[in-house]
Each structure stands twice: as structure tokens, then as C-alpha cells.
Amino acid sequence: MSTLSEAYGDYPIPSDITPLDFNSIDKVPETHIWSQPDLQTHQYHPQDPIIPVIDLTDPNAIDQIRQACETLGMFQVINHGVPSVLVNKVESEIRRLFGLPIQEKCKVLRSPTGATGYGTARISPFYDKGMWHEGFTIMGSCLDDAKTLWPHDFQGFCDTMDAFQNQMKLLAHNLLRLIFQSLDATQEEINWATSSHGSQGALQLNSYPSCPNPDGTLGLAAHTDTLLLTLLHQGGGVNGLEIFVEGSGWTPVKPVEDGFVVNLGDLMHIFSNSKFPVVYHRVMVNQSKQRISAAYFCGPPVESVVAPSSKFRNPCFRPLVVKEYISLKAKHFNKALSLIGQE
Numbered sequence: 001m002s003t004l005s006e007a008y009g010d011y012p013i014p015s016d017i018t019p020l021d022f023n024s025i026d027k028v029p030e031t032h033i034w035s036q037p038d039l040q041t042h043q044y045h046p047q048d049p050i051i052p053v054i055d056l057t058d059p060n061a062i063d064q065i066r067q068a069c070e071t072l073g074m075f076q077v078i079n080h081g082v083p084s085v086l087v088n089k090v091e092s093e094i095r096r097l098f099g100l101p102i103q104e105k106c107k108v109l110r111s112p113t114g115a116t117g118y119g120t121a122r123i124s125p126f127y128d129k130g131m132w133h134e135g136f137t138i139m140g141s142c143l144d145d146a147k148t149l150w151p152h153d154f155q156g157f158c159d160t161m162d163a164f165q166n167q168m169k170l171l172a173h174n175l176l177r178l179i180f181q182s183l184d185a186t187q188e189e190i191n192w193a194t195s196s197h198g199s200q201g202a203l204q205l206n207s208y209p210s211c212p213n214p215d216g217t218l219g220l221a222a223h224t225d226t227l228l229l230t231l232l233h234q235g236g237g238v239n240g241l242e243i244f245v246e247g248s249g250w251t252p253v254k255p256v257e258d259g260f261v262v263n264l265g266d267l268m269h270i271f272s273n274s275k276f277p278v279v280y281h282r283v284m285v286n287q288s289k290q291r292i293s294a295a296y297f298c299g300p301p302v303e304s305v306v307a308p309s310s311k312f313r314n315p316c317f318r319p320l321v322v323k324e325y326i327s328l329k330a331k332h333f334n335k336a337l338s339l340i341g342q343e
């Protein structure tokens with residue numbers, strides 16, 4: 001059976017994926033200076049939408065989730081059951097990783113056909129400017145990379161990331177069950193999204209160093225996430241994440257203590273037959289603080305077929321194998337969804 005890692009590995013990234021050495025520069029280079037409209041910023045408006053914060057122990061949580069999925073495709077959850085001690089450990093391991101000198105981090109640079117390791121964002125080749133960002137991708141065990149980075153001190157990193165991936169998978173599956181129920185999905189469809197063997201996950205660790213000219217560059221340019229659902233921890237309460245809302249523009253997603261951001265991915269847009277929106281988001285940087293985040297992407301088996309739920313009589317997307325969608329996204333980025341649309 002194919003894995004997510006193989007599905008991504010089939011599409012080598014053509015360009016150099018080495019991030020800048022952020023420790024050694026005091027000025028944003030021309031290669032990383034963006035122009036309008038990419039930099040368009042947010043003007044606060046009293047009618048601006050607020051990203052809902054949903055308490056998962058609230059008996060009405062499912063209704064609030066349905067509402068949030070139908071309007072924004074994004075919400076935050078609290079009382080989700082993930083121990084805060086673990087989240088704190090994840091944060092400190094992320095700081096330990098990105099705090100290494102660039103020569104060390106480059107020892108685990110993603111290979112051109114690889115999906116895991118250190119490097120620039122996967123969306124980088126679709127933009128001609130660089131992003132103020134470095135990332136590290138984990139799918140399953142990160143033992144080899146951790147041993148390379150810390151030959152005598154790798155266990156803490158691996159144990160923490162393993163435990164975190166397990167917790168993320170549990171939470172993602174609980175949320176997927178609620179979201180699928182809110183769509184009246186069949187039990188078979190729920191099993192497809194939440195099977196404990198076949199379902200696929202990836203953990204993306206992100207660092208956005210403090211930036212001498214934050215108004216001229218971007219941490220992560222506008223994109224949608226590919227799989228069904230993403231869980232995101234925004235580290236240290238540092239702002240930066242924004243969602244694009246029709247009619248309001250780029251809207252900040254303020255970190256909530258002990259909360260996770262949940263955002264729907266392209267496969268969920270397909271499964272919901274466009275009932276749930278496509279969720280464009282991006283990350284801005286700031287002058288004084290490093291921002292870190294951990295994003296867990298959750299999807300169905302890569303060999304399975306994704307299609308609008310059987311309850312929709314007029315499907316607006318054609319059915320296709322999940323890894324075929326991953327390859328369309330790797331080649332056509334933001335145009336992938338329109339390529340599978342049908343009347």
C-alpha cells in the first residue's frame with residue numbers, strides 16, 4: 001500500500017529548497033521582498049468575522065462545528081483532550097531544532113524526491129519570491145533525521161513527536177467523525193476518513209524568524225491545505241496566521257491558549273460537494289518575535305477514491321484516487337480543484 005510520503009516523493013521539487021541562514025542576515029534580501037497584492041494587509045472592520053472557538057465538551061459542539069465548516073471552513077477548539085504538557089514539550093523541541101546552525105539543519109535537507117526533512121515550504125516553487133520561513137516535515141518515525149541532528153541526544157525529540165502525532169491523529173479523527181456526521185455521511189464514508197490503519201498523517205514544524213522588514217515579506221504565501229483537515233498549534237501566542245474571507249479580506253486567526261486551529265483542506269471541499277469553502281490562509285511575520293507552529297495534516301488512504309459524499313445528487317467534482325489529487329496539486333497548485341470540477 002502506498003503512503004503519503006511516497007505520494008509526495010513522486011513529485012520532485014525543481015528548485016533549491018535550502019532556507020536562508022536567518023541568523024546571519026540583518027536585511028531582507030531582494031529575493032524575499034514581495035509586492036502588492038500579495039502583501040495586502042488587514043484593515044479592521046467591526047463586521048469582520050471572528051473565527052469561532054468551540055469547546056469540545058459543549059453538548060452543542062456539533063452544531064457549532066457544522067456552522068463553522070459551512071461559513072469559514074476554519075475554527076479553533078479547546079478542551080480537546082491533548083495534554084498541555086505534551087504541547088509544551090513539542091514547542092521546546094521545535095525551538096531546539098530550528099535553533100541549530102544552518103549547516104547542521106542542512107544535514108537533513110529533504111531530498112528532491114523525498115517528503116520528509118528540513119527545507120523551504122512545498123509551495124515555494126509556485127512563487128517567484130522566497131518566504132521568511134523554514135520547515136521540517138515528519139511522516140511517522142523521525143528517528144533517522146533525529147540521529148543525524150543529535151547523535152547522542154535524539155530520543156527526546158523522537159518520543160515527543162511520536163506522542164504528538166498519536167494525539168493529533170486521535171483528535172483529527174474525532175473531529176472528522178463530527179464533521180462527517182454534520183454532513184449526514186454514511187458509516188462507510190466515516191470509516192474511509194478515520195480508519196486507524198489506512199489514514200495518513202504528516203506533521204509539519206514551522207519557524208518564522210523575527211524579521212527586520214516584516215511589512216515587505218511573507219512567512220507563508222496564500223495556499224490551501226491538500227488533505228481533509230489540518231490541526232494547527234500556534235506556538236508562544238505569536239500572531240501571524242490569517243485566513244482569506246470573502247468580503248472582509250485577510251483576517252487574523254489569533255492564538256487561543258491551549259487551543260488548536262482546525263482548517264478544512266481541499267479533500268473536504270470535494271467531499272462536501274463545495275458546501276464547505278476552500279480555505280485560503282497565509283502567515284505574516286513580525287519584527288520582534290520568532291513564530292513557531294506545528295501543523296498536522298490528516299487524510300484518507302492515498303490509494304482510496306475521493307468523491308463528493310453519496311448524499312449529493314449532483315456531484316460537482318469527478319471521483320479520483322487521493323494520490324492523483326496530490327499529484328494534480330503538486331503540478332497545478334491552486335488550479336487543482338478547478339481541473340476536477342464537473343457540471
Ligand SMILES: O=C(O)CCC(=O)C(=O)O
Nearest residue numbers: 204206225241283293295
Ligand atoms: O504556521 C502557521 O500558522 C500555518 C502553517 C500552514 O499553513 C501550513 O503548514 O500549511
Ligand SMILES: [Fe+2]
Nearest residue numbers: 223224225281
Ligand atoms: Fe497551511
